[in-house]
Amino acid sequence: MNRTVLFVGLFIAAAVVAILFAGLGKDPQAIDSPLIGRPAPTFALREVGTGKTINLEQLRGRPVVLNFWATWCVPCYEEHPTLVANARALQPRVQFLGVVFQDSEEKIQGFLNERGHAYPTVVDDAGKTAIAYGVGGVPETFFLDSSGTIQAKFVGPLTTELLDENLQKAIRQ
Amino acid sequence: MTATLGRFLILASVLVSTGGAVIGFYAGRSHSPGGLRLAQRFAYAYTVLMLAATGVMEYALLTHDFSVSYVAHVGSRSTPVWVTVASLWSSLEGSILFWGCILGIYIAVATFLTRNTHREYMPDAIGVWLSCAAFFSFLIAAPANPFLSVAPVADGPGPNALLQNHILMVVHPPFLYLGYVGMTIPFGLACAALIRGRLGHSFVKPLRAALLLPWVFLTIAIMLGGWWAYEVLGWGGYWAWDPVENASLLPWLTATAALHSIVVLERRGVLKGWTITLIQSTFLLTILGTFMTRSGVFNSVHSFTQSAIGPTILVFLAAAIVFSVALLALRIDRLEAEGNFDSAVSREGMFLFNNLLFVVLTFTILIGTVFPLIVEAVKGRQMSVGRPYFDSMVVPIGALLLFLLGVGPALPWGRASASQIKRALLPPIAGAAVLFLLGFAFGARNPWTLITLAFGGYALQVTISHLRSPIMQLRRARRRFAGYIVHAAVIVVFVTIGISSTMRYTQEVHLTKGGVANVGAYSITLLGVEERQEPNRTSTLARFAVAKNGVQKTTLEPRMNQYLMMREPIGTPDVYSTIGGDFYLSVMNIDPAAQSVAVNAIITPFVGWIWIAVIVMGLGGLMALIPQRVGELRTGAEPAASDLAVGPTLGGEA
Numbered sequence: 001m002n003r004t005v006l007f008v009g010l011f012i013a014a015a016v017v018a019i020l021f022a023g024l025g026k027d028p029q030a031i032d033s034p035l036i037g038r039p040a041p042t043f044a045l046r047e048v049g050t051g052k053t054i055n056l057e058q059l060r061g062r063p064v065v066l067n068f069w070a071t072w073c074v075p076c077y078e079e080h081p082t083l084v085a086n087a088r089a090l091q092p093r094v095q096f097l098g099v100v101f102q103d104s105e106e107k108i109q110g111f112l113n114e115r116g117h118a119y120p121t122v123v124d125d126a127g128k129t130a131i132a133y134g135v136g137g138v139p140e141t142f143f144l145d146s147s148g149t150i151q152a153k154f155v156g157p158l159t160t161e162l163l164d165e166n167l168q169k170a171i172r173q
Numbered sequence: 174m175t176a177t178l179g180r181f182l183i184l185a186s187v188l189v190s191t192g193g194a195v196i197g198f199y200a201g202r203s204h205s206p207g208g209l210r211l212a213q214r215f216a217y218a219y220t221v222l223m224l225a226a227t228g229v230m231e232y233a234l235l236t237h238d239f240s241v242s243y244v245a246h247v248g249s250r251s252t253p254v255w256v257t258v259a260s261l262w263s264s265l266e267g268s269i270l271f272w273g274c275i276l277g278i279y280i281a282v283a284t285f286l287t288r289n290t291h292r293e294y295m296p297d298a299i300g301v302w303l304s305c306a307a308f309f310s311f312l313i314a315a316p317a318n319p320f321l322s323v324a325p326v327a328d329g330p331g332p333n334a335l336l337q338n339h340i341l342m343v344v345h346p347p348f349l350y351l352g353y354v355g356m357t358i359p360f361g362l363a364c365a366a367l368i369r370g371r372l373g374h375s376f377v378k379p380l381r382a383a384l385l386l387p388w389v390f391l392t393i394a395i396m397l398g399g400w401w402a403y404e405v406l407g408w409g410g411y412w413a414w415d416p417v418e419n420a421s422l423l424p425w426l427t428a429t430a431a432l433h434s435i436v437v438l439e440r441r442g443v444l445k446g447w448t449i450t451l452i453q454s455t456f457l458l459t460i461l462g463t464f465m466t467r468s469g470v471f472n473s474v475h476s477f478t479q480s481a482i483g484p485t486i487l488v489f490l491a492a493a494i495v496f497s498v499a500l501l502a503l504r505i506d507r508l509e510a511e512g513n514f515d516s517a518v519s520r521e522g523m524f525l526f527n528n529l530l531f532v533v534l535t536f537t538i539l540i541g542t543v544f545p546l547i548v549e550a551v552k553g554r555q556m557s558v559g560r561p562y563f564d565s566m567v568v569p570i571g572a573l574l575l576f577l578l579g580v581g582p583a584l585p586w587g588r589a590s591a592s593q594i595k596r597a598l599l600p601p602i603a604g605a606a607v608l609f610l611l612g613f614a615f616g617a618r619n620p621w622t623l624i625t626l627a628f629g630g631y632a633l634q635v636t637i638s639h640l641r642s643p644i645m646q647l648r649r650a651r652r653r654f655a656g657y658i659v660h661a662a663v664i665v666v667f668v669t670i671g672i673s674s675t676m677r678y679t680q681e682v683h684l685t686k687g688g689v690a691n692v693g694a695y696s697i698t699l700l701g702v703e704e705r706q707e708p709n710r711t712s713t714l715a716r717f718a719v720a721k722n723g724v725q726k727t728t729l730e731p732r733m734n735q736y737l738m739m740r741e742p743i744g745t746p747d748v749y750s751t752i753g754g755d756f757y758l759s760v761m762n763i764d765p766a767a768q769s770v771a772v773n774a775i776i777t778p779f780v781g782w783i784w785i786a787v788i789v790m791g792l793g794g795l796m797a798l799i800p801q802r803v804g805e806l807r808t809g810a811e812p813a814a815s816d817l818a819v820g821p822t823l824g825g826e827a
Contacts, residue, residue, distance in 0.1 A: 003502070005505055009497075009501060010498055012494075013498060016461070016494070017490065020464060020490075022550035023468075023470035023546040024484060
């Protein structure tokens with residue numbers, strides 16, 4: 001028995017396995033947004049259907065789920081029923097708001113008529129709001145606390161569990 | 174029905190591989206010829222089952238049988254047939270099935286080639302192979318089962334858009350699997366040698382062949398990955414030190430080191446334990462690589478979606494490391510050296526130095542790759558290790574390796590006098606000077622590029638002088654010739670990486686229809702921007718007329734593709750390749766309504782030579798695999814003295 005080989009080998013093995021084990025269960029794509037803990041960038045955008053302007057200040061006083069999406073994005077189709085169902089259950093304690101970019105109002109209206117809607121949707125015509133929030137693609141969802149501070153961000157389609165988990169961060173504040 | 178058949182085949186493969194492994198180890202312990210024969214039959218049976226299961230999956234994919242979970246997950250009626258076939262390895266569950274299929278083929282071929290030879294080792298080798306097979310079959314049967322029955326859907330989403338976007342993405346994964354999975358075979362042989370506590374001379378030959386074949390595949394696979402990144406990702410580079418790129422490089426480095434130490438082992442009878450350690454490490458690094466792509470722990474362009482099989486692979490990795498370390502600790506002292514080292518300044522001394530550098534390089538890259546995980550585990554902070562770390566660590570070690578590529582083969586074996594050493598080492602300085610001055614004359618100023626050119630020139634002169642003699646006696650000295658072919662190709666790869674990475678010219682160009690821009694010696698005219706609708710994607714492309722020094726050369730069509738299931742569009746750059754370099758256009762912003770486009774135009778000298786040289790490396794490796802005498806592999810006879818007169822990497826004497 002060569003003890004040196006045994007101890008050196010087992011030491012390296014233990015170190016490698018421990019490091020990899022520590023990494024399990026973490027999502028490497030969940031990169032913390034620099035906006036978390038900061039006031040949400042303000043905006044004043046046109047609501048689809050009514051044409052009236054909605055600005056962020058109006059929504060202060062309760063947590064906000066801010067969902068960036070588009071009709072050309074298939075994962076957005078997937079998460080739409082989840083958002084609608086949760087909005088119906090949670091509003092008015094929590095305000096939901098959809099922000100659509102790179103899209104036409106006509107297509108958005110068609111999408112909402114066909115698949116249902118439970119909260120206002122605004123159009124980010126020039127994509128400036130998406131840029132201010134650092135949106136890399138759709139869907140992306142921001143969770144704001146009642147004072148308008150971003151508490152969490154989620155990239156990709158939401159499920160009810162993921163929505164709850166992130167919303168808790170905004171409610172706790 | 175199809176799903177049930179698939180599940181049955183996989184369950185049968187779990188039983189057959191587990192049973193075969195037990196029989197193999199028992200036959201090894203009891204020296205039973207009957208046991209060996211039975212273990213061989215189990216090995217063949219495992220292969221048949223895996224081939225059948227893979228066939229069933231391909232059938233389900235091609236017939237769009239959406240009642241099979243994997244087909245519902247990655248199948249689509251709108252994708253072309255080649256994409257449907259390649260969907261097998263496009264997602265997690267299918268890729269593990271594909272792994273099992275390739276492992277089956279390797280095991281059957283290795284079992285067949287050694288059916289009447291090396292009886293002392295083969296039962297344990299088959300035991301180790303089938304143990305690995307049992308693990309992968311278990312993965313397919315339980316946590317990554319592609320054959321679950323689901324309620325059929327009308328159509329599926331199709332595979333990952335990156336796979337559909339370029340033909341290289343279809344070729345790269347099979348080569349990678351052939352490289353990765355193939356490392357199981359030398360691992361089994363090495364473990365068998367340890368279990369027996371003996372590594373006889375005749376067993377080195379199959380060990381070397383078993384290592385060389387997957388090495389060839391892995392070499393090509395790494396290049397195909399780089400080439401794909403270059404053709405698709407749009408930044409004009411081919412290597413980003415992405416964790417998963419590193420994962421493919423790590424076993425390649427240890428395998429390359431092992432191929433060198435085997436030469437010293439064949440020639441001098443030393444480094445037995447070391448060579449076996451390298452072969453074991455190579456296999457363990459392939460499992461680490463599998464964990465990295467499939468656990469969701471690392472963020473990479475290669476990662477499969479987050480999955481539950483990470484912990485299972487980690488348990489297997491831990492078990493395989495403990496098994497390897499325990500076996501080494503128990504038996505390494507029994508592997509007695511049959512020869513000894515005469516001098517450090519000798520061919521074998523340089524082999525040793527080369528091995529040391531390969532191991533240092535492996536650790537450097539491994540640490541850089543897992544460092545973010547260490548920081549996050551210890552400090553809870555996210556960070557990434559980028560290009561500056563890898564470049565600053567890897568480039569000097571790479572340059573030293575290139576230097577050794579000249580000095581090693583220049584030196585004679587054994588002890589040499591000072592004047593012999595001088596006679597061997599001085600003349601190639603001429604080659605170093607020529608390449609250095611040529612580079613300088615053509616504008617190379619980066620110190621590392623100039624060092625690479627000088628070391629490359631030195632090594633090239635040594636290599637060419639060695640290539641001359643065996644070319645006359647190709648029949649007898651094929652391995653030696655092949656080895657130097659690989660060396661020559663490696664030199665070309667080093668030099669072209671040095672030049673292409675430091676002498677690149679990049680320019681951003683904004684044009685509207687009819688506009689012209691000059692980029693170096695090239696001028697580009699935007700002919701128009703158009704949208705093309707295809708069943709699985711929408712492409713927006715810009716058409717450019719490309720002229721060089723006023724002469725019309727070609728039309729390039731860089732594009733952006735929006736796939737139905739992707740959040741972000743994927744670009745496809747377009748490249749005009751010549752012997753002297755590439756002209757590369759990659760879309761940054763494109764607007765069909767305004768007929769305007771912003772592109773990144775990149776001129777990279779000599780970059781295409783990398784792909785060609787790596788293919789030559791692979792061919793050189795294959796050439797070295799061809800047995801010198803018919804039946805060499807099968808007879809397992811002690812090699813004749815002439816067989817040992819072989820090449821640098823892949824064989825012995827010059």
